[in-house]
Amino acid sequence: MVVMGEVKVGVLAAESGLTVRTLHHYDRIGLVSPSSRTASGHRLYVDTDIERLYRVAALRQLGLPLEVIGDLLDDVLSLREVLAKQQAYLADQISELTRVKSTVDLMLADSSSPRTSDLLDVMRKVNGMADTFSKYFDADQMARLAQRRTEIGEDEIKRVEQAWPDLIARVDAAIAADLDPTSDQARALADEWMGLLHQFHGGDDSLRDSLYRMQSENTEQIQAEHGGPSPASMQFIQAVQAARPQ
Structure with a gap:
């Protein structure tokens, strides 16, 4: 699914592999907040919000606590720098994550800005595999x-x-x-x-x-x-x- 324009929290949760509860928490602590809301108060995320969410998800995967991630993002850590860190992390993972790493490699090789749909696809794959492995390997x-x-x-x-x-x-x-x-x-x-x-x-x-x-x-x-x-x-x-x- 290609994400364009404003996206509600439920759609973003489904596309990213994160939970609505997690997205609400990120909003409460000011880590990733939606740029706008509907007339009834529902959260609406735009492309820049999704790019920031990708940065958070990638750094979180590296084991960094949320407060540290917030400090890094406040220092304007670029999306390319985040992708580079995630690439190094994925290179150390077991073979089931190889296809995810290949996707990140392609995104890094692309001189244009990554599409939000690509970022969501990577988040969904990584989160799904991590959840599966965490059930069976301590x-x-x-x-x-x-x-x-x-x-x-x-x-x-x-x-x-x-x-x-x-x-x-x-x-x-x-x-x-x-x-x-x-x-x-x-x-x-x-x-x-x-x-x-x-x-x-x-x-x-x-x-x-x-x-x-x-x-x-x-x-x-x-x-x-x-x-x-x-x-x-x-x-x-x-x-x-x-x-x-x-």
Whole structure:
């Protein structure tokens, strides 16, 4: 949705991925206030308000407290500077945020001012993914994931990301061909599957368990938004693993 003109708080909340309560709070403390109101007193946000909201959301993602963010914005921190800070942060995140970082990269590369619809799209994606991860990974686990990303390097991360679509396609083909889960071919597929997952959790049992739980409870969303495996693919791999000799 392209945001133009004046936008009511409910629409802005839906488009940004923030809550109406959060937007009201930002208004109360003077962090992001609407430029105008309707005759009945409803908040109306314009493009400059949305750009300021983007700055707040990006700096908040970096872990800065609201009072510090307010001071930074009062010192006229530019949108380009905020985007640069967010770019550096996203580069350290796990692979599920790669597509968000790519969007920010494109916005930074554009010499013109970013459209408010682009800013809202990034906020929505980042907030949605952060909310999902926060349900399954605690702060200590997130720190270990960030450390693991640094250890294995961006080249290996890209290799794993590029390997998943091909592997998922081959597993889907095996399912369509009614491949026996006890066959050597099925076990080879499962070994490759588990190897890619191992690159994520590194043998850490708590990371592995949290990953599996997140996948099982959000399979459709992950498949739709990130091209992840279907429930049938995951069930096939589970069947192969269960059929292995003990």
